[in-house]
Amino acid sequence: xxxxxxxxxxxxxxxxxxxxxxxxxxxxxxxxxxxxxxxxxxxxxxxxxxxxxxxxxxxxxxxxxxxxxxxxxxxxxxxxxxxxxxxxxxxxxxxxxxxxxxxxxxxxxxxxxxxxxxxxxxxxxxxxxxxxxxxxxxxxxxxxxxxxxxxxxxxxxxxxxxxxxxxxxxxxxxxxxxxxxxxxxxxxxxxxxxxxxxxx
Amino acid sequence: xxxxxxxxxxxxxxxxxxxxxxxxxxxxxxxxxxxxxxxxxxxxxxxxxxxxxxxxxxxxxxxxxxxxxxxxxxxxxxxxxxxxxxxxxxxxxxxxxxxxxxxxxxxxxxxxxxxxxxxxxxxxxxxxxxxxxxxxxxxxxxxxxxxxxxxxxxxxxxxxxxxxxxxxxxxxxxxxxxxxxxxxxxxxxxxxxxxxxxxx
Numbered sequence: 448x449x450x451x452x453x454x455x456x457x458x459x460x461x462x463x464x465x466x467x468x469x470x471x472x473x474x475x476x477x478x479x480x481x482x483x484x485x486x487x488x489x490x491x492x493x494x495x496x497x498x499x500x501x502x503x504x505x506x507x508x509x510x511x512x513x514x515x516x517x518x519x520x521x522x523x524x525x526x527x528x529x530x531x532x533x534x535x536x537x538x539x540x541x542x543x544x545x546x547x548x549x550x551x552x553x554x555x556x557x558x559x560x561x562x563x564x565x566x567x568x569x570x571x572x573x574x575x576x577x578x579x580x581x582x583x584x585x586x587x588x589x590x591x592x593x594x595x596x597x598x599x600x601x602x603x604x605x606x607x608x609x610x611x612x613x614x615x616x617x618x619x620x621x622x623x624x625x626x627x628x629x630x631x632x633x634x635x636x637x638x639x640x641x642x643x644x645x646x647x
Numbered sequence: 648x649x650x651x652x653x654x655x656x657x658x659x660x661x662x663x664x665x666x667x668x669x670x671x672x673x674x675x676x677x678x679x680x681x682x683x684x685x686x687x688x689x690x691x692x693x694x695x696x697x698x699x700x701x702x703x704x705x706x707x708x709x710x711x712x713x714x715x716x717x718x719x720x721x722x723x724x725x726x727x728x729x730x731x732x733x734x735x736x737x738x739x740x741x742x743x744x745x746x747x748x749x750x751x752x753x754x755x756x757x758x759x760x761x762x763x764x765x766x767x768x769x770x771x772x773x774x775x776x777x778x779x780x781x782x783x784x785x786x787x788x789x790x791x792x793x794x795x796x797x798x799x800x801x802x803x804x805x806x807x808x809x810x811x812x813x814x815x816x817x818x819x820x821x822x823x824x825x826x827x828x829x830x831x832x833x834x835x836x837x838x839x840x841x842x843x844x845x846x847x
Contacts, residue, residue, distance in 0.1 A: 496786050497748060509733065513747070516739035523732060532723060533709065539716035539739075546747045547713070548697060586696050 450475040452494065453501040455646040457481060458554055458611035459514040460501040465607050466521055469641040482562055515542040518604040527603045537598045541605035544586070545612075552580030554612040556619030577620055584616070584626050591628035595635060602639055610636045615645065650675045652694065653701040655846040657681060658754055658811035659714040660701040665807050666721055669841040682762055715742040718804040727803045737798045741805035744786070745812075752780030754812040756819030777820055784816070784826050791828035795835060802839055810836045815845065 451467075451474055453460030467474050479485045479500050486498045495502045495512045503511040503520070511517055519542070522528035529535055556576040559569050587609065590597065597605040614633050617623055623630055636642065651667070651674055653660030667674050679685045679700050686698045695702045695712045703711040703720070711717055719742070722728035729735055756776040759769050787809065790797065797805040814833050816823055823830055836842065 496789055497744060497783075511736050511740055513740045513743035516736055516743050519739055520732070520736040532720070536711050536716055536720040539719055540711055540713045543713035543716050543743075543746055544697060546743055547751075551747075551751065583697075589696055 448473055448475055448506065450477060450504040451501055452477045452479045452491075452504065454479055454481045457500060458615065458645065459499075459550070461645045462514050462607050462611045463501050463503070463517055463521070464645075465611070465643055466518055466527060466604065468643045469527070469639065470521065470525055471641065472521075515546055515604075515608055518542070518608060522604045526601065527607070529599055529603065531599075534599045538603060538605045541597050542608050544583070545605075545608045548586070549580070549583040549609065550612055552576045552583060553616050553619060553621065556580060556621070557612070557615060558619075560619055573620065580616070580619070580621060584613070584621065584623075584629060587613070588626040588628050591632050595632075602636065606632075606636055611645070615647065618647075648673055648675055648706065650677060650704040651701055652677045652679045652691075652704065654679055654681045657700060658815065658845065659699075659750070661845040662714050662807050662811045663701050663703070663717055663721070664845075665811070665843055666718055666727060666804065668843045669727070669839065670721065670725055671841065672721075715746055715804075715808055718742070718808060722804045726801065727807070729799055729803065731799075734799045738803060738805045741797050742808050744783070745805075745808045748786070749780070749783040749809065750812055752776045752783060753816050753819060753821065756780060756821070757812070757815060758819075760819055773820065780816070780819070780821060784813070784821065784823075784829060787813070788826040788828050791832050795832075802836065806832075806836055811845070815847070818847075 451460070451463050453463065453476060455461070455478065464476070479491065481500050485491060486495070486500055492498055494504070494510060497512060499512060501514050501517060503517045511520060519528060528538060556573055559567070559573055563569055596602050597609060610633065613629060651660070651663050653663065653676060655661070655678065664676070679691065681700050685691060686695070686700055692698055694704070694710060697712060699712060701714050701717060703717045711720060719728060728738060756773055759767070759773055763769055796802050797809060810833065813829060
């Protein structure tokens with residue numbers, strides 16, 4: 448059975464929970480408190496030298512890091528990752544968009560506002576994160592005009608990856624009501640069979 | 648023939664030049680001066696709503712953004728992207744590492760030091776970028792112990808993606824001499840057939 452090292456309240460980890468539940472696949476979850484240094488211990492750094500969750504571990508001990516790489520690996524051969532080469536390329540485009548243009552603003556604003564004290568120096572980063580994050584949300588909003596899903600005609604791992612931190616963007620101070628196509632898409636994701644909510 | 652919209656001095660764009668030259672594939676290059684706002688014009692935003700280079704355009708007008716997604720698409724079926732599912736997953740792991748943990752520090756430090764005035768407020772970001780970038784380089788250095796390449800037994804797109812901003816990390820203030828395995832790997836990459844240097 449595969450093992451996921453993850454933190455339930457992390458959107459990057461939640462992506463894997465959501466996909467695995469929708470694949471109806473069994474897995475072992477090992478909770479790692481990334482918010483309190485548990486990914487920086489010598490024991491954990493042997494598992495993932497980059498000190499992050501989530502991490503996938505196979506029965507034979509092989510390990511894979513990076514949430515969106517794990518999504519691709521687990522979704523291979525399932526309806527959540529298209530076979531068509533162009534649709535796969537578009538899926539990857541949105542996964543890289545998520546990790547480069549979206550998560551570093553939308554997730555980080557949420558982290559600072561939820562986890563750090565009101566007088567922490569990083570609170571000063573929030574206005575710039577909200578501005579850049581809103582640009583990423585605007586790209587998503589425009590893409591969803593006339594489309595049900597991010598890639599092709601069906602729900603897949605691009606939707607899962609983008610859903611993880613978009614649905615809780617309000618925690619970071621984003622006004623999702625300004626993005627009606629995103630709100631409608633979030634509701635479609637939530638209505639998918641086997642949808643599991645994130646543990647906040 | 649495919650078209651690449653890119654800026655020659657950008658590592659993210661250079662990745663595609665390097666792969667296409669090594670694939671011996673013909674392409675049209677349209678230079679877009681991202682450093683002076685050319686990716687933010689209304690005309691360009693129609694092509695890539697996220698306002699970035701590089702961008703791949705096919706003959707039929709279809710477009711693909713995100714440098715590492717384009718690498719995967721172009722390398723499909725070539726020796727630069729393995730067929731084996733685990734090796735592909737590891738390739739993606741390193742591509743996401745590059746875009747999340749490496750490029751935002753190593754490339755951004757270079758951008759600030761080369762392109763912005765000495766008294767620009769973002770110069771204050773450089774020390775933190777050097778610290779975080781050195782952590783990413785340390786992860787690479789450790790991975791290369793006893794290994795010739797990032798994934799499997801051969802040169803591939805994980806090496807190309809990581810080479811792009813690592814080989815010019817000195818421009819941003821990194822001391823590559825502190826990473827002997829990286830230096831040896833850079834020399835191996837440069838010795839590959841069809842290697843083209845980046846235009847600085």
